[in-house]
Amino acid sequence: QSALTQPPSASGSPGQSVTISCTGTSSDVGGYNYVSWYQQHPGKAPKLMIYEVSKRPSGVPVRFSGSKSGNTASLTVSGLQAEDEADYYCSSYAGSNNFVFGTGTRVTVL
Amino acid sequence: QVQLVQSGAEVKKPGASVEVFCKASGYTFTSYYIHWVRQAPGQGLEWMGGINPSGGSTNYAQKLQGRVTMTRDTSTSTVYMELSSLRSEDTAVYYCARVGSGYRYGDLDYWGQGTLVTVSS
Numbered sequence: 001q002s003a004l005t006q007p008p009s010a011s012g013s014p015g016q017s018v019t020i021s022c023t024g025t026s027s028d029v030g031g032y033n034y035v036s037w038y039q040q041h042p043g044k045a046p047k048l049m050i051y052e053v054s055k056r057p058s059g060v061p062v063r064f065s066g067s068k069s070g071n072t073a074s075l076t077v078s079g080l081q082a083e084d085e086a087d088y089y090c091s092s093y094a095g096s097n098n099f100v101f102g103t104g105t106r107v108t109v110l
Numbered sequence: 111q112v113q114l115v116q117s118g119a120e121v122k123k124p125g126a127s128v129e130v131f132c133k134a135s136g137y138t139f140t141s142y143y144i145h146w147v148r149q150a151p152g153q154g155l156e157w158m159g160g161i162n163p164s165g166g167s168t169n170y171a172q173k174l175q176g177r178v179t180m181t182r183d184t185s186t187s188t189v190y191m192e193l194s195s196l197r198s199e200d201t202a203v204y205y206c207a208r209v210g211s212g213y214r215y216g217d218l219d220y221w222g223q224g225t226l227v228t229v230s231s
Contacts, residue, residue, distance in 0.1 A: 001171070001172065001173075003154065032214065034214050034215050034216055036215075036216055036217050036218070038155070038218070040155075045205055045207075045221035045222065045223060045224055046147075046155065046205070046207075046218070046221060047221075048210070048217055048218055048219050051210070051211070051215060051216075051217035051219075052211075052215060052217070057210075057217075057219060089154060089155050091155075091157070091216060091218075092216070093214045093215075093216050097160075097169040097213065098157070098169065098171065098172070099145070099157040099160075099216050100157060101147075101154060101155040101156060101157055102154070103154055104154040104155070
């Protein structure tokens with residue numbers, strides 16, 4: 001099972017928007033609406049930000065949103081804030097009770 | 111409140127085995143799957159497998175089949191992950207995490223603090 005493909009880095013100024021892509025195949029991202037996104041600050045455990053493609057857990061700011069088209073899922077952070085600077089990972093159900101993570105994207109707030 | 115508390119850091123020699131535990135509290139242990147995820151130094155997240163604490167059924171990443179074993183003890187609400195035949199590439203932080211919805215949803219809503227396993231001769 002190959003990792004989902006994410007851009008290594010993304011950046012934006014405070015208040016701007018940044019979108020991170022997560023590209024898989026029809027066997028994972030494209031085949032199921034079970035895509036999640038995680039935020040990870042250095043030295044910390046990941047935090048769930050989006051699940052089932054576009055749902056936000058309680059407590060996650062509304063500026064985080066998710067979507068999917070075909071084999072590519074996306075996470076958009078609107079109104080960037082300093083605390084959004086972190087690594088972001090997507091994950092997807094991949095069939096046969098398997099899961100796969102993305103390669104990770106480092107978001108920098110300029 | 112939901113908590114997953116993991117065992118402490120380990121240093122192992124190549125070829126040895128390591129067992130990491132994950133003790134759950136604050137919810138009904140048998141109602142939520144637990145997954146294990148690892149992260150090598152400076153690298154991304156890697157899914158290792160999952161266990162159903164209710165019946166004990168498991169699913170493992172193909173890459174780790176034959177080397178990883180996940181078990182649970184319902185009397186202590188604890189999940190265990192054993193990795194055998196350790197090699198240097200297994201050096202990583204190992205996390206347990208709870209699946210918030212059904213298995214396929216894979217939404218890991220609560221995470222342990224992580225356990226650093228170092229494999230070195």
